[in-house]
Amino acid sequence: AQSVTQLGSHVSVSEGALVLLRCNYSSSVPPYLFWYVQYPNQGLQLLLKYTTGATLVKGINGFEAEFKKSETSFHLTKPSAHMSDAAEYFCAVSEGSNYKLTFGKGTLLTVNP
């Protein structure tokens, strides 16, 4: 069965600082990995995804994530945080064959001026 662990339910950074949100997964087959963002009182929207090929994936708003099979990780980074990045971020895994997504518990990102 697939599962996702997000380390840190709340991360606080200063504006301009590096953002690092951690995600580790468990999957019995090569996984598809996703990061979604949820702004207050809204639904989720896709930031980026890894399916196959290049392990460094670039997404919207300057975010990127690197798939590391040996570490079963898919950490999300952004070099310089902006106030508008304040949101909740969810890592998710799919084993592909059945469309089912399994989400982590989420990490709330706070950006301080």
Next chain:
Amino acid sequence: NAGVTQTPKFQVLKTGQSMTLQCAQDMNHEYMSWYRQDPGMGLRLIHYSVGAGITDQGEVPNGYNVSRSTTEDFPLRLLSAAPSQTSVYFCASQPPGSPFSEQYFGPGTRLTVT
């Protein structure tokens, strides 16, 4: 394209009442799903459907029913609401033939059961 729409946006129910949360999409997506979001729990899959007439249970199906009579609509029914069903409910859809494409989420329904 309206995308994924959900009604109502807010609802308060008394214990034991029933109601239907509506979800519709106009993108001709075959796959649709319902999640509930609770603080510190992330999103948990309730039910999903891979096409009209086909539904299956997710991680937390108890207390909820679904049906899929058309490609566009995927309503979620609470037969006898309980306080444990207080949550934010999200509907999502996904394009056909592509398990690794993104899911498109609706704006959510915030349900309170007293």
